Amino acid sequence: MATTFNFEIVTPDKMLFSADNVTYVGFRSLVGGMGIKANHLPIIATLDVAPMKLEFADGSKKSFAVCGGFLEMKGGKCTVLATIADADTDIDTARANAAKERAERRLASKEADVDNARAHRALKRAITRLKVAGMA
Amino acid sequence: MATAREIHRHMKSVGNIGKITKAMKMVAAARLRRAQERAAASRPYAIKIKEVLSNVVSDPSILANLSAKEHPLLQHREVKKVGYLVLASDKGLAGAYSSNALKMAVAEISACEDEVVVITCGRKARDFFQRRGYNVLESHFGFSDRPAYDNAVEVAQDAAKRFAAEGFDELRIVYTIFKSALSQTPTCEKILPVEPPAKEAGKAEASFMFEPGENETLSVLAPKYLETVVYAALVQSAASELGSRMTAMSSATDNAAKLVQNLELSYNKARQASITRELNEIVGGVEALKQAQQ
Structure with a gap:
């Protein structure tokens, strides 16, 4: 062992x-x-x-x-x-999915007031969560 | 002397105030318990991150060779401008909690010979410093009695940004240490530039490998450390505010009860006096009638 x-x-x-x-x-x-x-x-x-x-x-x-x-x-x-x-086991997939979509929309919109770095971070977090939830 | 009816009305309103303060006391007590639990729960993280930081800078030579650009938070400059981060409550009715913290801050500020700028947490602190014409850089509010870690991140990042941009050369935090529901002590501590904690003596530490190197670790660790320091202060202040509110509301409830008792006494006296007067009048009237008949 x-x-x-x-x-x-x-x-x-x-x-x-x-x-x-x-x-x-x-x-x-x-x-x-x-x-x-x-x-x-x-x-x-x-x-x-x-x-x-x-x-x-x-x-x-x-x-x-x-x-x-x-x-x-x-x-x-x-x-x-x-x-x-x-x-x-604690991850809320629906919430993570929503966060992912929101972040992607932000990144795609290319408006001036979008905080790109922040959206990227949010996207990365959401993707990590989904990955981990998929492993359970 | 007030009439019985007036006294009765007064009694009722005092009784209602007593009910409200009692409810506020109970709310504060419940929240205080939760705040204390949160303070206890946040301790392992704070202790650990301090330990990691002291491990990273175990060799003082690391500090000497830091570039100011990579590690703005560890940079010592000649102090010309001092920032004060003052933590007070959003709401009143917490006894002397806010005014004690603010008094401490004013004493510190007036003892300081350099130029002073202020960052406030809590509406009371903001109102106080704005009204007195201090240079208030930023005011955070809305979370004084239940701070979340995100609030600490917001405050810490804002302070770090201003420090890096040389908005001030040193930052001191004024907050209230919670000792018990009856005793809270305002204190002032220097939090920027970050001073890595000294290693505990007598602890033989293994030398660590760093992944990535010490420099990169430190540049991530320093802001995180600042966040935990701010969070600890926010949590302490929240517990102090709730403790202070609980005590204040408890004595307000006692006072209301005492006042009601006194009012009841004068109410009874007034009532009895009016009955006696009426009796007197009736008896007097009857006597007069009798004399008239004779």
Whole structure:
């Protein structure tokens, strides 16, 4: 059996998720995708808006939509600091779809008062959420 | 002396006021409990992000080599203009909560020798500083008693933008620390430029790998850290406001009850006096009739 480690996702509002039988975390940092297993070197990674995948000792999997933040791995304990994070089971697909359409409309409209960067961010968030919801 | 009817009317209105203040007290108490829970729930994130920040800048040489462009929030400049971010309530009826925070802010501002600009949170703070002719750069309001993290992001990003554009060279925050429902202390802290917290002594830390490098991590981390600092202050202030409101409304309810009691006494006296007078008149009238018949 693979070695397990302790894993936590913390958001400003609450401790979103914690488990101590995680064997693998897959995520995307600002420079690219990476994955860590137990006994990884101490690392601090800056996260991109992307799905985060967990694998547990019993073979089950879980994903989260993480919208930016940090991952810290240190001595058998992995902590994710996310400004916004949703578990795959908590995602409201209808809302994410609506957000995606709204963002796409904004980007397509090309009006002067559209905040392009903001619409892009919203679109990326919505797509990540939908991806994660699809995995559940 | 007021007539019995007038006193009765007064009694009724005081009683109604008492009912309202009692309801407000209960609302504040319920909200206070939630605010305290929220404050407790936000603590792990704040502690962790502080820890990460101190790990990133564990080597002081990193700080010395930062470029001002990449890390505007960590940039130390000669202080010519000081910004004050003042947190007070949106609504009144919270005892001395707002006025204590504002008093503290005014004391700090008048002690400050540099040029001062103000950013306010809460309508009371905005009204106060605008009326007194301070240079108010921005006012945020509408969330003083239930701040969400998004509100903190809004306030922090606005402050960061102004700081980067040299709207001020240092930012201090005036907020109220919640100790208990009876005791809240206004305080003033410097929040910009970001001062990475000193590492706790005696803790042997492993040296970290950074993905991407320290510089990039820091440029994302610094604004996030500012957000958490602002959020913590907002949450503390909200709890203080609600605690203060609860205490104020509780004593208002007690006072109303006492007032009703006193009024009841004078009402009874007035009522008895009018009955006695009527009796006197009747008896007097009967006596007069008797004498006339004789």
